Amino acid sequence: MMDLSELGEQGLIERIRRRIGRKSQDIVVGIGDDACAVKAYSALLTLITTDAFVEGNHFDLSYFSFKEVGMKAMAASISDVAAMGGVPRYCVVSLLSPPTISVADVDGILDGIEESCDEYGVELVGGDAVGSKSLAISVTVIGEVETENIALRSGAKPGDSIFVTGDLGASEAGRLVLSRGLDLDEDVRAYIVKRHSSPIPRVKESRELVRNQGIHSMIDISDGLAIDAGHIAQESGVKLVIAVESLPICPQVHTVAGASSATALDMALFGGEDFELLFTAAGLDLKEVGSTPITKLGQVEEGSGVFLVSADGTESPLLPEGFKHF
Amino acid sequence: MMDLSELGEQGLIERIRRRIGRKSQDIVVGIGDDACAVKAYSALLTLITTDAFVEGNHFDLSYFSFKEVGMKAMAASISDVAAMGGVPRYCVVSLLSPPTISVADVDGILDGIEESCDEYGVELVGGDAVGSKSLAISVTVIGEVETENIALRSGAKPGDSIFVTGDLGASEAGRLVLSRGLDLDEDVRAYIVKRHSSPIPRVKESRELVRNQGIHSMIDISDGLAIDAGHIAQESGVKLVIAVESLPICPQVHTVAGASSATALDMALFGGEDFELLFTAAGLDLKEVGSTPITKLGQVEEGSGVFLVSADGTESPLLPEGFKHF
Structure with a gap:
């Protein structure tokens, strides 16, 4: 079974790029350039929030599936946008992972992220993947809210x-x-x-x-x-x-x-x-x-x-x- | 010397909030709510990019000061916005850290983040701090670029x-x-x-x-x-x-x-x-x-x-x- 060190960072990005279609017309540049570019609307405030989800602190792989790890890593930031009264739109994800993790397990994490994105109307527009001693996922969600509707x-x-x-x-x-x-x-x-x-x-x-x-x-x-x-x-x-x-x-x-x-x-x-x-x-x-x-x-x-x-x-x-x- | 486990997450957030002033009129809600809220401009595209900076992979504390860790963690994402032709505006930072890190060392990291923000006109608008086996920083930078000036x-x-x-x-x-x-x-x-x-x-x-x-x-x-x-x-x-x-x-x-x-x-x-x-x-x-x-x-x-x-x-x-x- 191939592990992440064999697939490599570029292989992983290509893998993500293939499976994540660009759905919103507001995404001008999606995954695959130095940054994504999305349309902005002057009538809306941009909401930005980030949360990290760390093995041994937030979750334990002895009782979390990789898909659940991916889904739950998304929950906190999406919930933060909801707490402001906003609509979550885009996310970028940093995957910190031991190089020995299997590609199948990475796919499990991506399954979870994708399911969460589909459920809440969020689009994955970028990310980073780096080697690390333990597994951690940092998710940044970008949302929008009308100025008059922001909840503080x-x-x-x-x-x-x-x-x-x-x-x-x-x-x-x-x-x-x-x-x-x-x-x-x-x-x-x-x-x-x-x-x-x-x-x-x-x-x-x-x-x-x-x-x-x-x-x-x-x-x-x-x-x-x-x-x-x-x-x-x-x-x-x-x-x-x-x-x-x-x-x-x-x-x-x-x-x-x-x-x-x-x-x-x-x-x-x-x-x-x-x-x-x-x-x-x-x-x-x-x-x-x-x-x-x-x-x-x-x-x-x-x-x-x-x-x-x-x-x-x-x-x-x-x-x-x-x-x-x- | 106080360590991060004594200061706690809320103490850390308060510490950051005190030292980071909100400078831009475009920041409607800064650090301290569930998400930050910033003004959007329809004439500009929003650029989003994220990079993680991990101990043992990108840096080694035997020859990096904590301030350098903070500065360098910022460099990759700021550079990504530059690579799109954009102006970096805002950043959110996830700090993954062993609980035994001293508050003085966390301040060193913050010094580096702040110096980088000042140098490139970026404002820290949010973040997350969680315990982890090794030190890692995930930085998301939000930038802006005129549609006609985006470089791909x-x-x-x-x-x-x-x-x-x-x-x-x-x-x-x-x-x-x-x-x-x-x-x-x-x-x-x-x-x-x-x-x-x-x-x-x-x-x-x-x-x-x-x-x-x-x-x-x-x-x-x-x-x-x-x-x-x-x-x-x-x-x-x-x-x-x-x-x-x-x-x-x-x-x-x-x-x-x-x-x-x-x-x-x-x-x-x-x-x-x-x-x-x-x-x-x-x-x-x-x-x-x-x-x-x-x-x-x-x-x-x-x-x-x-x-x-x-x-x-x-x-x-x-x-x-x-x-x-x-």
Whole structure:
């Protein structure tokens, strides 16, 4: 089986170039020159975001397929564009890889990147491939958003309600199942593992929220609700008060909690990579966007920090703890 | 001395945010939200390019300072934008690093990135920082170019002359000196090492060439003259004929060759990372751009491949060999 050192960098680029067709008329120069060139539109802001996805830190090849690695490497940056209210358009990818990786495995990674691109309307327009001790993928996504629709962390106002899309804790629960091999019903296991390995950035939901729902602030939950709610509080100069009993904890997270030493609440508050959207808006009564449920978590007040309110009304600070990258 | 694991990802982002001021009015949202947002201009194409710079592959910390690592990580992508005829505007950087790296060393890398940004008018608008076994930096640069000024690899035409900026072989010679500790005069050593550790992307020269000199095709020499000339030949469907005696070999490369087993010609033909511009144009008689010398190397003919012509007129194929990343 051919490995990457035999294929070589140029061989890899040719391989990618052959399989990735140029679809958008906005791509003037695609893969194969020194840079890609795409059309710009003065009415739109360009969004730029980058995320690295590193073996041994974000993923473990003992339980991630190469295709899942490719898909998940894309998720964080696509979700970041969604968190700004934008449409992801283009991506460039740096593949850092041991030279002994097989070409079939590289194809697996490309399969994942391509599937993610197709799913979210993103086009791969360039990249780099270099040798490295361990596998890592750095993805930069370029998106667009109308000036009037951009959603920032800094826009929350006292009086806003706080909302979240989908549910919480599933990615962290899936990570626990994968890394600890918990004893679970196969359906639960398959479901929750997929939530970790193939999270769904909320691109369509984001566009509905910024275009038609007049939201004030937004962030995606990549580092965990506690940390990301803290970002909105800090950047907006406000206090966020979240009701514990309102949290839409994913039902299967309770099952995982029962089979492990973790609590469902901890997974929902501190687990990263759910990629749900956390947003605030005034006077909004929204139960779903498309088929994605929307849950009201609490309200924005004058002050600072994030606080949890329990069923008996006790308020306690929610400290910004979550997954540490170092 | 504090290391990165104590500072943490958020601490690092805050540190970067404090030191990097937002300078351009075109940056609507800078570092600190989910993505940056910059203004777009319909009259300009957006250029996107990414390059990874990996310890043990592109550099060795035994002879690179952290500041040099930061600067050089930027060079390849800035040079790629220059190779398209564009102006580099923004960059995002992923820092993959062992958690034990000291904050002082991270500051060194940031110093290098910042110096490079200042030198070439680029603004750091975002990034990511994650733990990794070895140090790697992935840089994406976003640039702009007028549609009529874009320079491609595919534009060379039979009858064009072939030109190169500056001189050749210096980066490879510097790499040899650093990795093999050759015995050299201190002035030569300092000069040639700097050519490897702090190469100069030809941004200003590129702009003059595309705006005022009517060039037909362009590439930057990142993988070596042999490989990069081959890209122009292949993408343009032409044959490039280069006269050996015309090659502007950096004088100090001859000195390094004398102290090693490498030949100056090999370093000039196959050494990567010179970041000079190789371009073709018809009826152009150009000796310099600003203070940068321009040398005519040969001519474009009907056919395919790259050929070297020796002083006695013998033509031999120049095979696409150079630095292998895997």
